[in-house]
Amino acid sequence: MADTLVVDLEKRFPGGPTVRAALELRATPGRVAVLFGPSGAGKTTVLRCLAGLERAERGRILFHGEPWWDAAARVDLPPQRRRVGYLFQDYALFPHLTAEQNVQYGLAHLPAAERRERSRSLFSLLRLEGLEGRGPRELSGGQQQRVALARALAIRPRLLLLDEPLSALDAPSREQLRGELRRMLRELGVPTVVVTHDRLEALALGDDLVAMEGGRVCQVGPVADVFNHPVELAVARMTGIETVLPGKVLRREEGLATVAVGPHHLTALEPSLGGDTVFVCIRAEDVTLGPPESSPTSARNRLPCTVVSLSLEGALVRVALDAGFPLVARVTRFSCEELGLAEGKPVTATFKAPSVRLVPHP
Numbered sequence: 585m586a587d588t589l590v591v592d593l594e595k596r597f598p599g600g601p602t603v604r605a606a607l608e609l610r611a612t613p614g615r616v617a618v619l620f621g622p623s624g625a626g627k628t629t630v631l632r633c634l635a636g637l638e639r640a641e642r643g644r645i646l647f648h649g650e651p652w653w654d655a656a657a658r659v660d661l662p663p664q665r666r667r668v669g670y671l672f673q674d675y676a677l678f679p680h681l682t683a684e685q686n687v688q689y690g691l692a693h694l695p696a697a698e699r700r701e702r703s704r705s706l707f708s709l710l711r712l713e714g715l716e717g718r719g720p721r722e723l724s725g726g727q728q729q730r731v732a733l734a735r736a737l738a739i740r741p742r743l744l745l746l747d748e749p750l751s752a753l754d755a756p757s758r759e760q761l762r763g764e765l766r767r768m769l770r771e772l773g774v775p776t777v778v779v780t781h782d783r784l785e786a787l788a789l790g791d792d793l794v795a796m797e798g799g800r801v802c803q804v805g806p807v808a809d810v811f812n813h814p815v816e817l818a819v820a821r822m823t824g825i826e827t828v829l830p831g832k833v834l835r836r837e838e839g840l841a842t843v844a845v846g847p848h849h850l851t852a853l854e855p856s857l858g859g860d861t862v863f864v865c866i867r868a869e870d871v872t873l874g875p876p877e878s879s880p881t882s883a884r885n886r887l888p889c890t891v892v893s894l895s896l897e898g899a900l901v902r903v904a905l906d907a908g909f910p911l912v913a914r915v916t917r918f919s920c921e922e923l924g925l926a927e928g929k930p931v932t933a934t935f936k937a938p939s940v941r942l943v944p945h946p
C-alpha cells in the first residue's frame with residue numbers, strides 16, 4: 585500500500601467509448617510503468633485522470649495510500665495538491681517565454697532566489713546549461729523535450745506522468761533519446777508513468793507494463809513477463825509476436841502440451857489454460873534456421889520449410905517461411921549468407937518448447 589499507485593476507474597465518454605482500468609503498480613523512486621497499447625486504447629485518458637485533468641464516473645485513485653480521487657467518498661484533489669509533473673505529447677512549452685521562464689513557470693509561489701536555484705540545478709541535471717535564454721523555437725526537439733521535462737520536475741513532483749515523450753522527435757533522435765530518457769528517469773528518482781504505443785520505447789523505458797486495448801487493461805506485469813508471456817491474443821499482437829496461429833491442444837503430459845497447427849504437431853510448455861482451442865505464438869527471434877535435412881526427423885519443433893521472402897531489417901534479416909503454415913524467423917545477415925537463404929530454398933526451422941506460447945482462443 586505504502587509504495588503503490590492504485591487505479592480503479594471507469595470513464596464514459598458521452599456518445600463514445602468507456603475506458604475501464606483497474607490496476608495496482610509499484611510507485612517507488614525511479615520505477616517506470618508504461619501504459620502501452622494501440623491508438624484509442626485509453627492510455628491518455630488514464631494518464632489525465634491520474635493528473636486530475638479528467639474525471640471518471642466511478643472508482644478511485646490512491647497514491648501511496650492517499651486518496652487522490654474517490655468518486656464514492658467525493659474526494660477529488662486538484663492537480664497542484666497531487667503534485668504530479670506532466671509532460672505533454674507536444675511538450676506545450678510557452679512560445680513567448682524563454683527556456684528558463686518555462687521551467688520556473690509553476691514556481692511563482694517561491695522566492696526568486698529559490699526559483700533560480702531550482703531551475704539552475706535542473707538545467708545542469710538535464711544538460712541544458714547555456715540554453716536558459718533561448719525561446720522554444722530556438723531549441724532542437726531533444727532540447728525542447730528536456731526543457732519540458734525540467735518544467736515538469738521543477739515542482740518536485742511525487743509522480744511524473746509522460747505522454748508519448750519521444751513522439752515529437754524524428755526517428756534518429758528518438759532512438760538516441762530513448763536510452764538517455766531511461767537513464768534520466770532512473771537518476772531523477774521519481775516514480776513515473778509513461779504512455780506509449782511504441783514497442784521499443786515500452787521495452788526501453790519500462791519496469792512494469794500495462795497492456796491496454798479498446799478501453800480496457802489486458803495484462804499488467806514486469807515488461808519482460810508481458811512480452812514473453814502474453815495472456816491473450818491482443819497482447820500477443822501488440823507486443824509484436826510475428827507468428828500467431830490457431831491451434832488445438834491434443835495432449836498434455838509431463839508439463840508439455842502437444843498442439844496441432846496446420847499439418848504439424850508442435851510441443852509447447854503446458855500453460856495453465858482450460859480450453860483446448862488456442863492461439864500459438866512464436867517470436868521470430870526464437871526460430872533458428874539450419875540446412876534442410878535429408879531424412880525426416882521426429883525431433884520436437886523441427887520443421888521442413890521453404891523460404892517465401894527475405895527483408896532486410898538493419899543488421900538482421902526477416903525471413904518469411906512456408907512451414908505448412910506461415911512462420912517468420914529473424915536471423916543475422918551473416919547466417920543468411922552462410923545458409924545461402926533465397927526465395928524458394930528449403931531450410932529447417934527449429935524452436936524450443938518454451939518459445940511456443942499458448943494463449944486462449946476467445
Ligand SMILES: Nc1ncnc2c1ncn2[C@@H]1O[C@H](COP(=O)(O)OP(=O)(O)OP(=O)(O)O)[C@@H](O)[C@H]1O
Binds near residue numbers: 597598600625781799
Ligand atoms: N473528449 C472525448 N470525447 C469522446 N471520446 C473521447 C474523448 N477523449 C477520448 N475519447 C475516446 O476514448 C478512447 C480512448 O482515448 P485515449 O486518448 O485515452 O486513447 P489513447 O490510448 O491515449 O490513444 P492515442 O494513442 O491515439 O492517443 C478513444 O476511443 C477516444 O476516441
